[in-house]
Amino acid sequence: MTRNSAIVLISCLDKKGLVNTITHFISKYNGNIIDLEQHVDQHEKMFFMRIEWDLTNFKIADNKIQTQFNIEVATKLEMQWSLHFSTQPVAMAIFVSKYSHCLFDILARYQSKEWGFKIPLVISNHPDLEQAVTPLGIDFHYIPVDKNNKKQAETQQLQLLKKHKINTIVLARYMQILSENLIQHFENKIINIHHSFLPAFPGAKPYHNAYERGVKIIGATSHYVTADLDAGPIIAQDVEPIRHTDTIADLVRKGQDIEKIVLSKAIWSHINFKTLVYKNRTIVFE
Amino acid sequence: MTRNSAIVLISCLDKKGLVNTITHFISKYNGNIIDLEQHVDQHEKMFFMRIEWDLTNFKIADNKIQTQFNIEVATKLEMQWSLHFSTQPVAMAIFVSKYSHCLFDILARYQSKEWGFKIPLVISNHPDLEQAVTPLGIDFHYIPVDKNNKKQAETQQLQLLKKHKINTIVLARYMQILSENLIQHFENKIINIHHSFLPAFPGAKPYHNAYERGVKIIGATSHYVTADLDAGPIIAQDVEPIRHTDTIADLVRKGQDIEKIVLSKAIWSHINFKTLVYKNRTIVFE
């Protein structure tokens, strides 16, 4: 399944001939389109596209595609766009506290090579999960966070992220709020899992709140982190029916299964360059 | 499937011997238990039960069961309880505005005799749906509601409800807020359908709000109506996944299918005496 392909993600105002112009560029240089998904948001008059093509025999060198696509396509059509290569997987850092279920789910996929990605770094505000991480050859850093050392902890985190050339951060039930500074460094590159069906039950203790409200379905939401807590663009959600027989402990137990699967689905979309963000909403290609 | 059975719904503080005392009462008078579902909420220390028994050969006459159960069981155990007979179906009124999907779904079940219940009355603040109702032998009353005639409209509604001996009201996308007075007359007997996954998106235009928030799943919620808008005890909920390709019109279309099914499920539980309310939460027996 290993491809040598280029992936372009595009957002721009909708206008006639967009698809034609883009596909013409690829055809012209002998690229074979593997996958094309486009969507026009009629409400916003916006055009979104993900296009992937085989680079075998493509007549532009990898390091020239950015420039050439800009010249021939993107600039005149006023596109926001990004270029990715299937051979350059994201480098992911995981932030975790004490709950292990999401971390273990990610590490299981990492070990089985289900995903083609790298995890050079795990950062935690608790030392508990180190033994699950280091045997896999992943750096584990215990950085405690409290009221007084927030700034200092963040500096340490940023240094580690830089050192390991991290371009995607996953908050795998990391029970701390990130600073706006860190969030700005990684815009639409930090993925959080929240243990409720957002926008229901944001903030702390969503399972307790769900129990009190007496809902018949619980859920989990994975989203990009923005400065507004639990309000960033949603990537994936799922739910599970519950009954009056379920205690709060049952909600937590059932919820953790949804959390880990939803988070992993969001990660999968992200690392395969299948997500675009527009106005606090995501376009998630298949 | 027509039974001649008695159904008792019980709520009380949990204590030892409750199940034993109740089932002993039924055994003693030669009742055969058809169905027993009990639940102890350990958090609230509350005991909830639904018990149904065959009345063939039961040694207490139907009209004496209330008194005898009180004397032998309920009073000393300080129970909240209610008695129902499978042979006495609820009499239901439907309130509706212009949207027809929920009304049509209920009427289809009524026509096919899927449910053993009576609908003597439909009230609407629009005349549009009369032709769907009256051919079925159901009274249709057009009672317009505006700022100035609210009190008067309610009086008219209450008279009709009384005249038809209504004991259950279904708001089948009735776009008006009921008065506290009417709600008090029908405590835990008015079922509403709200077109969102409550507590997310209460109030008007939930599909628009869901679209703006960029959720990946939409839903519908059926609940008992209380004085707090969209905050009453939830009976049933369901959801449907959506994608970035779905417009608001798509959400409305997909949502209407969930609305009608969720509302009908809630009605089914209610008319089969399978619901209990405790502290804004429902116990829904199967």
Add this chain to the structure above:
Amino acid sequence: MTRNSAIVLISCLDKKGLVNTITHFISKYNGNIIDLEQHVDQHEKMFFMRIEWDLTNFKIADNKIQTQFNIEVATKLEMQWSLHFSTQPVAMAIFVSKYSHCLFDILARYQSKEWGFKIPLVISNHPDLEQAVTPLGIDFHYIPVDKNNKKQAETQQLQLLKKHKINTIVLARYMQILSENLIQHFENKIINIHHSFLPAFPGAKPYHNAYERGVKIIGATSHYVTADLDAGPIIAQDVEPIRHTDTIADLVRKGQDIEKIVLSKAIWSHINFKTLVYKNRTIVFE
């Protein structure tokens, strides 16, 4: 939401430049693409596309598009393709027996104008549901079917289908097997609903079989009818969890809700020209 648009559905062997050629044709004649969904089945090396464009200001007259697209695009690229217009809705006949839930669901959508389609004709092997049909201005024909009159009944059906210019048949729980002749007349134009999760439990009495097997989920399947019973290309499926407390009657009750929703979803895809069939599988565009 009324559009004046053309829709083209395409299947062909995948080759370079397909998307480019097709979109170029539309751009060249001043068409504005409203919707484009394409899919390459890498396994089969097949290309599938649904493309819809606005006909306002399109420089080819509606009745010339077929010829012109063939000349400029389809013939040289060896495409299987079909052309549809949003202003020419399908004409649908419904075949039904005694179960009313699917019929009522379709008629409710018809009455509320949820779907832009015509139902000139309902055919039934029982007279029971006539009163639900004729008041809506739809022709109802009672054509009994038994061992001896099959051929004759079919002739009568075919005449009625021809007379009403029917191009889509929906079997809304029609409990008779259609002849191969009738099926050939309407290839990939007859939609059935089967009350199980196919390929599990084909044939008669799927709910009984599901109960006996002790499954924990039941389902319904809508598919195009082929000469092989319950084996045609699947358009839509859905499921519902069940428990050991559910009797066969409960399965039937819960299942009927799934049946009607799944059938209506399949119809929606079909009448919006969003389905393609390839080797007993469907491509269902969104």
Add this chain to the structure above:
Amino acid sequence: MTRNSAIVLISCLDKKGLVNTITHFISKYNGNIIDLEQHVDQHEKMFFMRIEWDLTNFKIADNKIQTQFNIEVATKLEMQWSLHFSTQPVAMAIFVSKYSHCLFDILARYQSKEWGFKIPLVISNHPDLEQAVTPLGIDFHYIPVDKNNKKQAETQQLQLLKKHKINTIVLARYMQILSENLIQHFENKIINIHHSFLPAFPGAKPYHNAYERGVKIIGATSHYVTADLDAGPIIAQDVEPIRHTDTIADLVRKGQDIEKIVLSKAIWSHINFKTLVYKNRTIVFE
């Protein structure tokens, strides 16, 4: 959440006074019922119950309950029944081949102490997963199986199962068929996960078959192993919608998430003594 409780699972022909007799026994000896779930299968005239009571202050010693319940309740009412103690967790062996996702999911729950159970033993016909197992203090035995050594391998397996006092076996995608002899030793105590929605697609390569048949939903099934392949009593099932865009590799990827969650749900029910088997169907208490 650690309880000191007794759990009794009962199956018998339905008759009057069953619940009364059982609950009377517990009340009489000062037991406090924590949980009672009973179900009468009207079709089979069978009574099923799970009852759990607090042993604090219970007037019969743990090791006398079996005898006393037989004398006072079970024998005269001709019950099939079993007694379990919350303080005596099951001892589980896992059989695994090369696929790691189910094993990793179970081990993650084991490490996080989500479940109160013991895993003394993992047996595999491949050496690959040893490194994931032994660091957790679990015995790993590599027992290759081929046409010629089946008998010998089974003998070795049985010795290990006996040595570790195993009473529950989980086949976590173990790609070998167990002998009837081994199955008889562990009747209703071997849990398998099959990667399809049974009874659809039994046997090998269900994802390939699902792809060929063109289903729109895939699933997984956890069941007790019987001599009939993939035909034992189903404990849990779940599904996931798919689209025409999904390749077989996508089905495998999406399916593995369902497999591991469904298997873990079935294990949870089993180790909490919430399952009963009757005529190839399971009663799964909540």
